[in-house]
Every structure is written in structure tokens, then in C-alpha cells.
Amino acid sequence: MNSFSKLGKLAGMSALAFAAITAANSVSAANWRYAHEEYEGDVQDVYAYKFKEYIEEHSDHSLQVYRFGELGESDDIMEQTQAGILNFVNQSPGFTGSLIPEAQIFFIPYLMPTDMDRVIGFFRNSEAINQDFPRLYAEKGLELLKMYPEGEMVITLDEPVTTPEGLDNKKIRVMTNPLLSETYSAFGATPTPLPWGEVYGALQTNMIQGQENPIFWIESGGLYEVSPNLIFTGHGWFTTAMMANQDFYNGLSDEDKKLVQDAADYAFEEIIAHIDGLAERSLEKITSNSDKVTVTRLNAQQVAAFRQRAPQVEDKFVEMTGKRGQELLDKFKQDLQEIQHN
Known part of the structure; x- marks a missing residue:
């Protein structure tokens, strides 16, 4: 065999080897599917695309992200994840609470701190977040990958209020979460569960008189246009969870x-870097876009009037979740004390 024949044969073998490797890679590479509850540029969307960025930069896999409404409402995307149609889902405990009752703990008012440093410290270091919750989610066929905060909860209303009595006879939209309904009942309002897609129209037609959300969501969803009075009660932060179908994982x-x-x-x-200052930027956009917006920040005395109603929500949480819920609540409080001490 002459040298040209040898080179040709080697070249052919190399081409075959390359083709085999390429075929193997194409078989092992997957297109994963991930859905969340928010719009383009919102916190969950930023998280999803950072997750996608890392996956695609460090593997041959690709990730398809679906935003709010593309595959239905929050309940729809959770059902699709449990069925294995979706690989990953980002859903807040506000909706997961009906599936995992203990996840409603985030809706006990005044349990969580509101200053960002302590909030972040809690999510980084809490045993309840990082050890107990993954076990709870696993029972429902879900691999909990990360819980993270999105922003302080803010109430919007048809008029400014500073007392629980100001919420009397106010229909406040809540997520389909029994404990959140209990919170607004304790505050004196009439909780009204509604899917997100109906909220703007319900506010516009006065079917409801208010709702709660982080300020960035109030801005991106245009809620201030139909519910212009913003009330900062300091009662909690919006939390969300990113998880995978457990069989897939x-x-x-x-x-x-x-x-x-x-x-x-x-x-x-x-995302921690992204939410730093996000509330302030969103509020500035809101006040720049509308001269009808009012901003009410409750003082310590006004907050105390709301806070004194929180124990009945804690009692309801324990009633709903039993001994396991009580143990989780005790762990939350212990974790928070340790973070505050440190």
C-alpha cells in the first residue's frame, strides 16, 4: 500500500470516528423544557435564562424556556411537570401550597424579615429551606433545586389605608392558597382567590378592590394602572421555587x-444580584408613568396593628399541617434567630 493509500485510509477512519463521536454526542444531548409563571424580563424569567445559559455553556444540552401563558396558568405547568411533559418548573408556594401544605409557611405574615441582607442570609443558610423542604417536595415527585426570594410583598388598593379596619369589606385577590386567604381574613379583608390572568380585569371592573405582589410584578403587569394605591405593610417577601420532575432527575x-x-x-x-435595587427601580418607573399612584409606608405603630393579627394565621397553619407543620415552623423561627444573631 503506498503512502497516499495509507493516508486515504487513515482519513477515512478518522472521518468515521468523528461521525461516530458526533452521533454519540447527538444521542446524549437533550432538549430540556422549563416553564415559569412570569413575563419576559421578570425575576423568574431572568433566573430561567441564567439557568439555561449555564446548561448550554457547560454541556451539549439545550433548554427551551416557556413564559407565563405559553403553556397555561401555574396549575397547568405544575401538572405538566408532574406528568413528565416538562422537565423543570418554577412555581411559587402560593400555588404549590395546595399540593404541599407546608409550603404555605411563607404566607404567615411577619414571619419573614423584610430587609434584603437577612432575607438572603435566610435562603442561603436555613436548614428548613435547604434540608426539610427538598424532602417535602420529593414526596410529590419533585426534585427541589432552589428556593429564592423575589421581592417584598406590596398591597395595591382602590384607596390608601393604614389600618386593618381600612380593609373591611375590601375584596383582595389572593392566589389559590388557603393560608393566604386566612392572612387576609385576619387583616380584615375578604380574600378572593383568582388565577393571575383574571386579576387586571377584575381590578378594572371593581370586582375586587385590591391584590398583593412584589413591586416589580405590579410594574410589569401594569396593575398600578387599575389599582394605584400602594401600601407597604412589611408583612413578607414573595418566595418561589425551582424544581425538576423527580423521575427525570x-x-x-x-x-x-x-x-x-x-x-x-x-x-x-x-438572581440575588438582579433583585438588589429592583424594587426601587420598579417603583420609580411606576411613579414616573402615573400621577395617580400613591405610596403609603406603614410606620411601626401601624405595622403593629397588623402584626398582632398574625398569631391566628400561625394557628391555622399548624391546624392545616399538624405536627410536621409545627416542627417546620419552629425550625423556621430558629433559623431566623440564628441569622439575626450572626
Whole structure:
């Protein structure tokens, strides 16, 4: 065999080897599907795209992100994840609470701090968040990858109020979450569960007189246009959770499991940087866009009037969740005390 024949044969073998490797990679590479509850540029969307960025930069996999409404409402995307149609889902405990009752703990008013440093410290270090919650989600076929905060909750109303009595006879939209309904009943309002897609129209037609959300969501959803009075009660932060279908996750290689965990951690750090100052920027946009907006920040005495109604919500939480809920609540309080002490 002459040298040209040898080179040709080697070239052919190399081409075959390359084709085999390419075929193997194409088989192992997957297109994963991820859905969340918010609009383009909102906090969950930023998290999803940071997660996607990490996955695609560190593997041959690709990730398709679906925003609010593209695959239905929050309940729809959770059902699709549990069925294995979606691989990943980002859903707040406000909706997960009907599936995992203990997740409603985030809606006990005045349990969580409102200053960002302590909030972030809690999510980074809390045993309840990082050890107990993954077990609760696993019972429902979900692999909890990350819980993270989005922003302080703000009430919008048809008029400014500073007392619980000001909420009397006010229909306040709440997520489909029994404990959140209990919170607004305790505050004196009439809680009205509604899916997100109906909220703007219900405010516009006075079917409801108010709702609660982080300020960035009030801005991006245009809620201030139909509910212009913003009340900062300091009663909690909006929390969300990013998770995977557990059968899908358990079927991944160890390498891909680490990839997914690392991507979730990366996106968490990116989102913490993103929400720093986000509320202030969103509020500035709102006040610039509308001269009808009022901003009411309750003072310590006014907050105390709302806070004294919180224990009945704690009692309701324990009634709903039993001994396990009580243990989780005690752990939350212990974690928060340790963070405040440190």
C-alpha cells in the first residue's frame, strides 16, 4: 500500500470516528423544557435564562424556556411537570401550597424579615429551606433545586389605608392558597382567590378592590394602572421555587445531576444580584408613568396593628399541617434567630 493509500485510509477512519463521536454526542444531548409563571424580563424569567445559559455553556444540552401563558396558568405547568411533559418548573408556594401544605409557611405574615441582607442570609443558610423542604417536595415527585426570594410583598388598593379596619369589606385577590386567604381574613379583608390572568380585569371592573405582589410584578403587569394605591405593610417577601420532575432527575447521569445543581446555584447568585435595587427601580418607573399612584409606608405603630393579627394565621397553619407543620415552623423561627444573631 503506498503512502497516499495509507493516508486515504487513515482519513477515512478518522472521518468515521468523528461521525461516530458526533452521533454519540447527538444521542446524549437533550432538549430540556422549563416553564415559569412570569413575563419576559421578570425575576423568574431572568433566573430561567441564567439557568439555561449555564446548561448550554457547560454541556451539549439545550433548554427551551416557556413564559407565563405559553403553556397555561401555574396549575397547568405544575401538572405538566408532574406528568413528565416538562422537565423543570418554577412555581411559587402560593400555588404549590395546595399540593404541599407546608409550603404555605411563607404566607404567615411577619414571619419573614423584610430587609434584603437577612432575607438572603435566610435562603442561603436555613436548614428548613435547604434540608426539610427538598424532602417535602420529593414526596410529590419533585426534585427541589432552589428556593429564592423575589421581592417584598406590596398591597395595591382602590384607596390608601393604614389600618386593618381600612380593609373591611375590601375584596383582595389572593392566589389559590388557603393560608393566604386566612392572612387576609385576619387583616380584615375578604380574600378572593383568582388565577393571575383574571386579576387586571377584575381590578378594572371593581370586582375586587385590591391584590398583593412584589413591586416589580405590579410594574410589569401594569396593575398600578387599575389599582394605584400602594401600601407597604412589611408583612413578607414573595418566595418561589425551582424544581425538576423527580423521575427525570433521577434518570440523569451523575455528571448531568451535577450540571443541573451547578446551574441552579449559578442562577441563584445571578438572581440575588438582579433583585438588589429592583424594587426601587420598579417603583420609580411606576411613579414616573402615573400621577395617580400613591405610596403609603406603614410606620411601626401601624405595622403593629397588623402584626398582632398574625398569631391566628400561625394557628391555622399548624391546624392545616399538624405536627410536621409545627416542627417546620419552629425550625423556621430558629433559623431566623440564628441569622439575626450572626
